[in-house]
Amino acid sequence: MSMNSTDHNLRSAAEALRDGDARRARELFLHVVATGSDKNAALLGLAQACRSLGDEAGKIAAIDQLLLAEPRNLRALLLKADHLAAMGDERSAASYYRIALKTAPPQDQVPQDLVAELRKAREICDRYAAQYQAHLIGQMRAKGFDPATSSQRFAQSLDIVLGTKRIYVQEPRYYYFPALPQIQFYDRGGFAWLDAIESATADIRDELEEIMAEPGAFAPYVQGHANRPRKEEAGMLNNPAWSAFYLWKNGEVVAENAARFPKTMRALRDVPLARVPNRSPSILFSLLRPGAHIPPHNGLVNTRLICHLPLIVPGECRFRVGNEVRQWEAGRAWLFDDTIEHEAWNDSDRTRVILLFDVWRPELADEERALVVSLFEAIDAYSGRKPDWEI
Numbered sequence: 001m002s003m004n005s006t007d008h009n010l011r012s013a014a015e016a017l018r019d020g021d022a023r024r025a026r027e028l029f030l031h032v033v034a035t036g037s038d039k040n041a042a043l044l045g046l047a048q049a050c051r052s053l054g055d056e057a058g059k060i061a062a063i064d065q066l067l068l069a070e071p072r073n074l075r076a077l078l079l080k081a082d083h084l085a086a087m088g089d090e091r092s093a094a095s096y097y098r099i100a101l102k103t104a105p106p107q108d109q110v111p112q113d114l115v116a117e118l119r120k121a122r123e124i125c126d127r128y129a130a131q132y133q134a135h136l137i138g139q140m141r142a143k144g145f146d147p148a149t150s151s152q153r154f155a156q157s158l159d160i161v162l163g164t165k166r167i168y169v170q171e172p173r174y175y176y177f178p179a180l181p182q183i184q185f186y187d188r189g190g191f192a193w194l195d196a197i198e199s200a201t202a203d204i205r206d207e208l209e210e211i212m213a214e215p216g217a218f219a220p221y222v223q224g225h226a227n228r229p230r231k232e233e234a235g236m237l238n239n240p241a242w243s244a245f246y247l248w249k250n251g252e253v254v255a256e257n258a259a260r261f262p263k264t265m266r267a268l269r270d271v272p273l274a275r276v277p278n279r280s281p282s283i284l285f286s287l288l289r290p291g292a293h294i295p296p297h298n299g300l301v302n303t304r305l306i307c308h309l310p311l312i313v314p315g316e317c318r319f320r321v322g323n324e325v326r327q328w329e330a331g332r333a334w335l336f337d338d339t340i341e342h343e344a345w346n347d348s349d350r351t352r353v354i355l356l357f358d359v360w361r362p363e364l365a366d367e368e369r370a371l372v373v374s375l376f377e378a379i380d381a382y383s384g385r386k387p388d389w390e391i
Helices: 003-018 022-035 039-053 056-069 074-086 090-103 112-142 152-162 194-199 201-212 262-267 366-383
Strands: 242-249 283-288 293-297 304-312 317-321 324-327 334-336 342-346 352-360
Touching: 003 022, 003 039, 022 039, 039 056, 039 074, 056 074, 074 090, 074 112, 090 112, 112 152, 194 201, 194 304, 201 262, 201 304, 201 352
Parallel strands: none
Antiparallel strands: 242 283, 283 352, 293 342, 304 334, 304 352, 317 324, 317 342
16 A cells, blocks of 8 residues: 555544544554554554444554554553543553653643643542552551651651652762762751750851841852853852852851851851861851742762751741751751752742851761862862862
């Protein structure tokens, strides 16, 4: 059969289907499948014609044959899912609906006749997920599990099983130290010095407020480097919406600034700051203006943790590390692994300011810390200059 003859039969079959003559359409589509070259289009039409005729066996045979050739054919996936749902196999149907939703183009590009179909697919997937979640949590509660008091690590694993959270891991942009635990927010119990830092909150905030009154004291957090390619950094490059005031920067004290914060520096005396020449610690006040969003990003090295001490915190200020989102609370510090993807929002109408500094990861032995320092010193000795570093 020539291509022109195939095209003619496909057009005739489509017209018959559109005119309500499903029987004639089925005959023509079957003819193209048997003798034509454009079998996939004919198989989809055949499945639709069989559906109109109530021929379930013919419909599913055509769909299965099409999905063998095109596993991500959106219309075939939806037809297969509808068939399984009608058969009462909602779990299998949901698996096809989920693939269809992942395969679908952006919403503004979805063919009009599929908009309702995809909406239905989403509703079915959501319903099945809710049923599955209720079942699992109910069974676990019967075994003694309580999300409020049981192991938080297990609770997170359950969220991952349910698909409500995804897995995030360390992805440092510069240096990776192997075999360290993948922890998003650290339990404060292992950091006795946190209490002293938190007890100094009022004194630190008093010193901060004097600086806040000075125009231009804070500079954009993300700044370009003359000897590096320009990157827009998701709109944050040279953007004052996210700004900083440094007491230490890249392992060196900013003497003029630190001198104005004696109580702050005194509060940090017993903190195990990650001391690496030319790189850390950095101690700074991080300012996020109203409506600002710090986009998702990863830190440079996984040999340290970042500590936040919230000082000026209006409501609606959120911080995400991996799959966990928390609200800052004034005077309540936390430590997190910044090599796990994180982002921040200030959805309030006021400025948020925190004290930020980096400390050694507690899992690193003294020998390992010294070796890390030696490695970076060797790297700097090779280039003969200070690195373009950032917190």
